[in-house]
Amino acid sequence: MPRIDGDRLLGDLRRIAEFGRYKTGVHRPHLSPQDVESRRWLCDRLREAGLEPMIDGVGTVIGRSPGKGPRLLLGSHSDTQPRGGWLDGVMGVIYALEVARAFREDPGTRDIGIDVASWADEESHFVSLLGSRSFIGTLAEREIDEAKHREDGTPLREALAAAGLADARRARLEEGRYRAYLEAHIEQGGVLEATGKRLGIVTAIVGSHQFRLAFSGQQNHAGTTPMKMRRDAGVAMMRLFNDIQDRFPRHAAERSVWTVGRMSIEPGAPAIVPGRAEMLFQFRDTDPAVLQRMEAALMEIVAEHQQRGPCAVECVNVSRSKPVAMADDLQAVLERAAERHAPGRSMRMPSGAGHDAQILGLRIPAAMLFVPSIGGVSHHYSENTADADIVLGCRVFADAAAEILAAA
Amino acid sequence: MPRIDGDRLLGDLRRIAEFGRYKTGVHRPHLSPQDVESRRWLCDRLREAGLEPMIDGVGTVIGRSPGKGPRLLLGSHSDTQPRGGWLDGVMGVIYALEVARAFREDPGTRDIGIDVASWADEESHFVSLLGSRSFIGTLAEREIDEAKHREDGTPLREALAAAGLADARRARLEEGRYRAYLEAHIEQGGVLEATGKRLGIVTAIVGSHQFRLAFSGQQNHAGTTPMKMRRDAGVAMMRLFNDIQDRFPRHAAERSVWTVGRMSIEPGAPAIVPGRAEMLFQFRDTDPAVLQRMEAALMEIVAEHQQRGPCAVECVNVSRSKPVAMADDLQAVLERAAERHAPGRSMRMPSGAGHDAQILGLRIPAAMLFVPSIGGVSHHYSENTADADIVLGCRVFADAAAEILAAA
Numbered sequence: 001m002p003r004i005d006g007d008r009l010l011g012d013l014r015r016i017a018e019f020g021r022y023k024t025g026v027h028r029p030h031l032s033p034q035d036v037e038s039r040r041w042l043c044d045r046l047r048e049a050g051l052e053p054m055i056d057g058v059g060t061v062i063g064r065s066p067g068k069g070p071r072l073l074l075g076s077h078s079d080t081q082p083r084g085g086w087l088d089g090v091m092g093v094i095y096a097l098e099v100a101r102a103f104r105e106d107p108g109t110r111d112i113g114i115d116v117a118s119w120a121d122e123e124s125h126f127v128s129l130l131g132s133r134s135f136i137g138t139l140a141e142r143e144i145d146e147a148k149h150r151e152d153g154t155p156l157r158e159a160l161a162a163a164g165l166a167d168a169r170r171a172r173l174e175e176g177r178y179r180a181y182l183e184a185h186i187e188q189g190g191v192l193e194a195t196g197k198r199l200g201i202v203t204a205i206v207g208s209h210q211f212r213l214a215f216s217g218q219q220n221h222a223g224t225t226p227m228k229m230r231r232d233a234g235v236a237m238m239r240l241f242n243d244i245q246d247r248f249p250r251h252a253a254e255r256s257v258w259t260v261g262r263m264s265i266e267p268g269a270p271a272i273v274p275g276r277a278e279m280l281f282q283f284r285d286t287d288p289a290v291l292q293r294m295e296a297a298l299m300e301i302v303a304e305h306q307q308r309g310p311c312a313v314e315c316v317n318v319s320r321s322k323p324v325a326m327a328d329d330l331q332a333v334l335e336r337a338a339e340r341h342a343p344g345r346s347m348r349m350p351s352g353a354g355h356d357a358q359i360l361g362l363r364i365p366a367a368m369l370f371v372p373s374i375g376g377v378s379h380h381y382s383e384n385t386a387d388a389d390i391v392l393g394c395r396v397f398a399d400a401a402a403e404i405l406a407a408a
Numbered sequence: 409m410p411r412i413d414g415d416r417l418l419g420d421l422r423r424i425a426e427f428g429r430y431k432t433g434v435h436r437p438h439l440s441p442q443d444v445e446s447r448r449w450l451c452d453r454l455r456e457a458g459l460e461p462m463i464d465g466v467g468t469v470i471g472r473s474p475g476k477g478p479r480l481l482l483g484s485h486s487d488t489q490p491r492g493g494w495l496d497g498v499m500g501v502i503y504a505l506e507v508a509r510a511f512r513e514d515p516g517t518r519d520i521g522i523d524v525a526s527w528a529d530e531e532s533h534f535v536s537l538l539g540s541r542s543f544i545g546t547l548a549e550r551e552i553d554e555a556k557h558r559e560d561g562t563p564l565r566e567a568l569a570a571a572g573l574a575d576a577r578r579a580r581l582e583e584g585r586y587r588a589y590l591e592a593h594i595e596q597g598g599v600l601e602a603t604g605k606r607l608g609i610v611t612a613i614v615g616s617h618q619f620r621l622a623f624s625g626q627q628n629h630a631g632t633t634p635m636k637m638r639r640d641a642g643v644a645m646m647r648l649f650n651d652i653q654d655r656f657p658r659h660a661a662e663r664s665v666w667t668v669g670r671m672s673i674e675p676g677a678p679a680i681v682p683g684r685a686e687m688l689f690q691f692r693d694t695d696p697a698v699l700q701r702m703e704a705a706l707m708e709i710v711a712e713h714q715q716r717g718p719c720a721v722e723c724v725n726v727s728r729s730k731p732v733a734m735a736d737d738l739q740a741v742l743e744r745a746a747e748r749h750a751p752g753r754s755m756r757m758p759s760g761a762g763h764d765a766q767i768l769g770l771r772i773p774a775a776m777l778f779v780p781s782i783g784g785v786s787h788h789y790s791e792n793t794a795d796a797d798i799v800l801g802c803r804v805f806a807d808a809a810a811e812i813l814a815a816a
Contacts, residue, residue, distance in 0.1 A: 082675045189632030221786035222667035223692050223761035224597030234668055242650045245643060259630035260642055261678040267490045270669040270688045272787045280678045284631050353631035378629035379680045
């Protein structure tokens with residue numbers, strides 16, 4: 001049985017966290033200089049592990065195994081949210097690297113094929129799930145042409161060229177190459193910790209609907225415009241947001257979540273009544289019917305505010321992802337491996353976050369393993385997981401990979 | 409009687425609007441390159457008008473008259489809000505220039521002293537009412553040392569040095585030099601237009617209290633953090649803002665106004681529950697007792713939210729300005745001049761906006777004249793005033809200046 005080297009695993013995780021370190025976390029958005037550097041570093045590690053690495057035309061790192069046997073694809077993403085955590089997706093990438101190394105070091109599994117991927121832009125700085133979507137063939141060239149960085153507006157093409165990837169080819173899923181795709185990730189929530197479990201077997205990944213709401217009023221002087229004559233776009237946005245918070249609980253399910261993660265008012269000066277305001281709103285659930293209900297509730301609220309005035313409201317859908325179920329047999333394999341290493345300490349659970357596995361799962365059997373997040377913290381530099389849980393997760397992950405390949 | 413040249417007045421207004429033109433308005437924040445250029449241009453015009461111009465150590469332009477007779481100080485400000493209007497304060501500056509020229513051209517008033525000022529940073533990019541406060545002696549060197557640009561954080565000292573003003577002296581009000589300070593400005597509201605008046609005689613300038621409210625919660629993943637476990641700083645800000653809008657009408661007076669002109673949430677990514685949020689809130693009235701009541705209402709709301717949680721609320725006072733009454737005798741002079749030029753078309757009214765006259769008024773008799781704003785629009789590039797109203801206002805302004813000096 002391939003043997004995971006816990007110290008080597010933790011050492012590599014700490015090393016890659018140096019690329020873009022921010023306090024105890026990492027700031028490494030897709031194609032930032034630190035992200036590009038970390039991808040080159042990863043390619044070197046993959047080469048040392050006997051794989052053939054490349055950075056593809058959207059920034060995904062793929063390390064292909066020269067082995068001829070049955071093959072698995074393991075991976076996750078190494079880009080981060082702004083000032084995010086040190087583990088998040090990159091833990092799954094380093095798991096994949098460590099498993100590939102362990103298989104190669106074990107004479108019994110030396111010829112087995114473990115390919116390793118670090119998908120581009122899982123965190124949506126340019127295009128949500130860019131790398132995995134490109135890999136399975138659902139990303140048009142035009143989407144790449146039109147994509148811009150969500151914060152500074154840099155065109156994706158320009159960022160790719162700056163990273164030296166203008167002429168790199170896009171890696172594509174080779175039909176029949178893989179038995180399955182496995183991804184490990186931190187939970188990013190507090191359920192495992194609260195229930196005393198150490199491993200989560202993902203049953204399904206939530207679908208997420210995202211909308212941009214824009215409010216148009218009349219920019220004016222904050223001292224001379226009587227309250228009754230105002231069309232304050234900031235007030236209009238706040239009032240609508242307030243209605244969402246008041247009314248969504250009636251339409252949502254137990255595990256539904258909804259969030260305004262960004263809002264802005266223009267021109268943003270203390271003495272000016274805002275003439276424009278904008279917010280990004282999203283909601284998630286594993287049940288398509290619940291997603292439908294929440295969307296209908298949003299449309300009803302928007303229509304009411306549009307009719308009531310005094311500001312115009314525009315509501316544009318930005319994205320809709322469908323809930324994706326993980327493969328039943330792979331869930332069973334992960335559960336058996338978890339039982340062998342930590343009896344009674346695993347549970348099945350949905351993923352509230354989106355993951356590349358929901359994209360790969362459209363084409364090949366896919367499954368995911370979670371390890372606990374301390375305090376449930378995620379997308380923040382203070383995110384962390386106990387070292388023992390990190391190492392345990394990798395052993396379970398390797399064990400599951402071995403069982404899948406042995407059955408092939 | 410000095411004669412205002414309407415075409416020359418409008419021509420100079422259109423010329424100075426070229427510095428920082430933005431659509432039909434102007435973007436000319438204090439000490440921006442366009443602002444500095446416009447100040448040099450103004451100095452040239454003042455010199456042509458026979459005045460001795462200087463740009464002082466905070467950026468104020470002063471043109472001093474060499475005349476020995478009784479003197480008036482006329483002026484306003486030529487800096488603008490972001491993407492603001494073409495008239496706003498600069499109309500009053502060009503009125504002052506035109507009146508100085510007209511007095512000089514009339515043999516009967518050639519030796520009369522009209523000094524002209526364009527005060528620095530009335531629009532508060534670094535320090536609210538910077539120029540007039542420096543001029544009357546209530547601005548400490550330390551305030552200049554510590555001031556930073558409200559948007560990009562540039563230190564005021566650095567911006568002054570970049571404008572070549574590092575060693576310029578600060579102009580100071582010379583005791584006994586002036587009979588009065590007069591300032592003309594667009595109304596910036598819709599009262600004159602709504603009542604069919606063409607001229608407003610200002611009775612008092614509102615006081616304004618401004619607060620920064622900061623909300624601290626827990627940044628987290630927007631997909632995996634159950635609604636009940638969240639401490640969402642954006643929601644906390646929105647809920648408090650909503651209470652202000654619901655409850656302030658009970659505490660405010662007929663003409664009170666209150667505004668959130670800026671708000672932000674951090675980190676501002678679509679898939680992250682905001683951990684921090686901040687908003688700037690201000691309210692205004694001409695009655696100190698009403699200002700007190702509104703401040704007490706704010707403190708009560710903040711205390712309730714602070715106690716209720718789940719986010720911490722911090723409320724810091726940024727500034728408090730007192731309401732300032734305009735000089736009664738000067739109001740009467742302006743009213744008589746208005747009656748001579750446009751019988752029955754003027755009215756007395758408070759100013760909802762702050763003006764440099766509220767600072768000058770602390771040391772010398774001060775008064776203000778308003779002209780109508782089309783549609784009541786202000787602090788927006790579409791702000792405008794009819795040409796005929798602009799010229800009429802300047803004639804009334806010149807006439808009032810002549811009457812004050814004749815009485816000296």
